[in-house]
Amino acid sequence: YTGVGFSNVGDIAREIVEEHLDLCLEAGINHEGINAEVAKGQWEFQIFGKGSKKAADEVWIARYLLIRLTEKYGVDIEFHCKPLGDTDWNGSGMHCNFSTEYMRTVGGKAYFEALMAQFDKNLMEHIAVYGPDNDKRLTGKHETAPWNKFSYGVADRGASIRVPHSFVKNDYKGYLEDRRPNSQGCPYQIASRVLKTISEVPVAGSASAAA
Numbered sequence: 001y002t003g004v005g006f007s008n009v010g011d012i013a014r015e016i017v018e019e020h021l022d023l024c025l026e027a028g029i030n031h032e033g034i035n036a037e038v039a040k041g042q043w044e045f046q047i048f049g050k051g052s053k054k055a056a057d058e059v060w061i062a063r064y065l066l067i068r069l070t071e072k073y074g075v076d077i078e079f080h081c082k083p084l085g086d087t088d089w090n091g092s093g094m095h096c097n098f099s100t101e102y103m104r105t106v107g108g109k110a111y112f113e114a115l116m117a118q119f120d121k122n123l124m125e126h127i128a129v130y131g132p133d134n135d136k137r138l139t140g141k142h143e144t145a146p147w148n149k150f151s152y153g154v155a156d157r158g159a160s161i162r163v164p165h166s167f168v169k170n171d172y173k174g175y176l177e178d179r180r181p182n183s184q185g186c187p188y189q190i191a192s193r194v195l196k197t198i199s200e201v202p203v204a205g206s207a208s209a210a211a
Helices: 013-026 052-073 101-105 109-121 123-129 165-169 187-199
Strands: 031-036 043-047 096-098 152-154 161-163 176-178
Touching: 013 031, 013 043, 013 052, 043 052, 052 187, 096 187, 109 123, 109 187, 123 187
Parallel strands: 152 161
Antiparallel strands: 031 043, 096 176, 161 176
């Protein structure tokens, strides 16, 4: 999907996203990459911040810089998660990669399965803060899981949570990717909900685990 060529990406989009990358780096934002997406005119950029608050701060500032930049080009940014409506094109997401120190250093299959069960239990609480109109995007088509059904799978773009091969190979330690948040979502609300669900799962050696 990393489109190249005029017929795929047009004459201005790459110039914008590359200038935006430079602006983010100059501002101290940990911008980690760009790529053209499935629909023409649809682009992705990735922000990594160590700590949920920092990550959310940087997403908002990156959005602001993008909107200010495109004023110069006479272009508006469309943040709607399904801008082309009910067509055979992917919507726009804001995938949330997440981990905790426990997930990275201890993890384990039993903990992972308990964590997924808790995400399943809190399905609607997550959907409520994952961005407006998500039912139009999370249809079970176009590399999405249905908004009202939780699922997970290894390297599965059609799951609610995609599990990296590296996670399984590393004895269920590392990060996970929640693919449900959309391009209009508030990163503070998304991170807060993810962390709340994680906090509800006992970890080995904790008082709640022993109870």
